[in-house]
Amino acid sequence: MQGIRIRRGLAAAAVAALAAGCTAQAATGTPDAKPSVRQDESSTPSATPTKTATPKSTPKSTPTPTPSATARHTPAPKPKxxxxxxxxxxxxxxxxxxxxxxxxxxxxxxxxxxxxxxxxxxxxxxxxxxxxxxxxxxxxxxxxxxxxxxxxxxELTGTLPGNKAGKLDSRCLHGRVLCISKTSRTLSWVNDGKVISTMDVRFGSQYTPTREGTFSVDSKSRNHVSTIYHTAMPFAMFFSGGQAVHYSADFAARGYNGASHGCVNVRDRARISALFDQVKVGDKVVVYW
Missing domain, CATH: 1.10.101.10 (PGBD-like superfamily/PGBD)
Structure with a gap:
């Protein structure tokens, strides 16, 4: 009986020892606690890329001004x-x-x-x-x-209308004449076949051509302003309806890169001013090629 009690006691002690061992492993809780730590650590790497994103954007903006600054300081090539x-x-x-x-x-x-x-x-x-x-x-x-x-x-030879042949247009040889050549684009003030002065002139375009033929000065207006185009026509000498010989500031500024509305434009203000004082109403005007 005593032996039986001893064996039962040993068995009970063994059972108690095994129960204590399982309780110790579970009580340590180490394997169960580590996953929660990993979860916290796993959030750290996710925050790390956010921090490293800042320096990545910096290099993109840094080189941008360099090319433009270089271009601004590059001297333009000199024209030949x-x-x-x-x-x-x-x-x-x-x-x-x-x-x-x-x-x-x-x-x-x-x-x-x-x-x-x-x-x-x-x-x-x-x-x-x-x-x-x-x-x-x-x-x-x-x-x-x-x-x-x-x-x-x-223009290349510098000759006046008719001078190359030694003669003006036959209609310009007698009397006081404003002799206007469309070929040489010049106006010559002629008295009895003698050229007193010559100046460059510009004519109307194909849509508003300057009329050709023989006319006479029918009126003069020193400070005339066009009632149609509302532009200044200083030293105007009318010879055919609304067409006149007059100074043109546009001709003086743009040259032949333009045209009149039919008038004979003069760009030398000093010469047209002197001519205006010499020409009289009734003087002949000849416009020809």
Whole structure:
């Protein structure tokens, strides 16, 4: 009996020991507690990319001003010089004729680029906001081409209407005549066959052509303003309805890069002013090709 009690006691002790062992593993709770820690740590990496996103955006904005700053400081290439002081040839003659159309060159085209031509080019450049070097570069030449027309043979040689043949139009040989040639685009004030003065003129477009023929000055108006176009027509000398010889500020500014509404435009104010004082009502006007 005593042996039986001892064995039962040992069995009970073993059962109690096993129960205590399971309770100890469960009580430590280490395996169950670690997942909660991992969950907290797993949130840390998710926050880390958010912080590293800030420096990534910084390099994108840093190089942006560099190219534009470089472009702003890159000097523009200088235009190529086509003609300058000392040059000679047909292109120089054309240059002089075109400058004469804009009243920058008053002499006869010679084909030699000298001091007079240099001064004319410099004046043209300064008036148009270009570098006033006096040398004709590509920019100056293109600007001049846009404002003028191809010079006629008379313009290239500097001859007056009829002077090449030694005669004016036959209708201009007698009396006091405003002799106006559409071919050479000039007006000559002629007294009994003698040319007193000559000036450049511009005519109407194909839609408002200047009439050709023989007329007479029927009225004069020193400070006239057009009742149709409401534009100034100083020193107007009417010869055919509303058509007149008069000063044109637009012609002085734009040259042959434009046209009148039918009138004969003069761009030299001093010359048209002097002419206005000499011409009388009744004087002949001849417009011809």
């Amino acid at each position: 010089v086509l003609m300058a002081n000392g040059a000679k040839g047909a292109q120089v003659r054309e240059l002089q004729a075109r400058l004469r159309q804009l009243a920058w060159f008053d002499g006869v085209p010679t084909g030699t680029y000298g001091a007079v031509t240099t001064a004319a080019v410099k004046g043209f450049q300064g008036k148009r906001g270009l570098a006033a070097t006096g040398a004709t570069d590509t920019v100056t030449w293109q600007k001049l081409l846009a404002m003028t027309t191809k010079p006629t043979a008379a």
